Amino acid sequence: MTRFYLFSLGVLFLACKGESQDKEAPQQTTSPEVVVHEEYIGEEPTEPEQTEFYEPVPPVVNPIGNNGAPSDAIVLFDGSDFDLWEMSNDSSEVVWHLNDDRSMTVKDKTGDIQTKQKFGDVQLHIEWRSPAEVQREGQNRGNSGIFLSGLYEVQVLDNNDNDTYVNGQVGSIYKQHVPLAKASVPTGDWNTYDIIYHAPEFNSEGGKIKSGTITVIHNGVLVQDHVEIKGTTPYIGWPKNPPHGKGPLKLQDHGDNSRVSYRNIWIREL
Ligand code: MG
Numbered sequence: 001m002t003r004f005y006l007f008s009l010g011v012l013f014l015a016c017k018g019e020s021q022d023k024e025a026p027q028q029t030t031s032p033e034v035v036v037h038e039e040y041i042g043e044e045p046t047e048p049e050q051t052e053f054y055e056p057v058p059p060v061v062n063p064i065g066n067n068g069a070p071s072d073a074i075v076l077f078d079g080s081d082f083d084l085w086e087m088s089n090d091s092s093e094v095v096w097h098l099n100d101d102r103s104m105t106v107k108d109k110t111g112d113i114q115t116k117q118k119f120g121d122v123q124l125h126i127e128w129r130s131p132a133e134v135q136r137e138g139q140n141r142g143n144s145g146i147f148l149s150g151l152y153e154v155q156v157l158d159n160n161d162n163d164t165y166v167n168g169q170v171g172s173i174y175k176q177h178v179p180l181a182k183a184s185v186p187t188g189d190w191n192t193y194d195i196i197y198h199a200p201e202f203n204s205e206g207g208k209i210k211s212g213t214i215t216v217i218h219n220g221v222l223v224q225d226h227v228e229i230k231g232t233t234p235y236i237g238w239p240k241n242p243p244h245g246k247g248p249l250k251l252q253d254h255g256d257n258s259r260v261s262y263r264n265i266w267i268r269e270l
Helices: 002-019
Strands: 074-077 085-087 113-115 122-129 144-148 152-156 190-198 208-210 213-218 221-228 261-269
Touching: 122 144, 144 190, 152 190, 152 213
Parallel strands: none
Antiparallel strands: 074 261, 085 113, 122 190, 122 261, 144 152, 190 213, 213 221
8 A cells, every 4th residue: 555655656746746846745644664766666756756756755864974084873881981892701891901002802701792782783892912922823813703693603703824624714704604715914913894783583493483693804806795694603613593682792812812902993873
């Protein structure tokens, strides 16, 4: 019915437009979710207006309007404090290092940290750095990770001159998806990750009805292209699919003095 109404409205609009320039254009009163481009159905349009839409109107976002983050982003960490974070194991105050250069560094063997707020689908910006002083090799060199919904890890690793299994290298969805490229900056420099995450969906019985997806851009290079999340990302074992709602953003303490640092973390709920 709504579709028919919209179509009729479009025809009426075009008819009125020809009659009088004084009359106001009819107002569309439908919500953005139900605006259907009915004009694409049926006969080939003959007027340009038939394929031009004015709703939904996108919100205005200042890309640097929130201390350098988009105006509608939640700034999770700007270097001043850990107010929006907690230790993952017991929700206590964060004990990781807060540095003078407005970054944080993993404090070895203290455990992961996570946001107090829980999120569903998000766009995430986060910057990370491996320590300039190289120690150890493979998975034990500058290993950390970013867990969406607290469950699905985008790997952080110092992979420069340091090979490991490719589905666990930097930019991988850990043990699930090999990155499309290795796009790291030199060890000790700051990397950026821009991540688009859509959470999986579950029915009331706890069964997964839709897989989650992740897109990762590493230093401006696409490394994960809307890949399907198969489940959790354990070190040992296959992915599991426990039902969940919104979850925290979690950062990993790999427990081997990897000394990875983070800064400029902001998130936009989608
Ligand atoms: Mg890791």
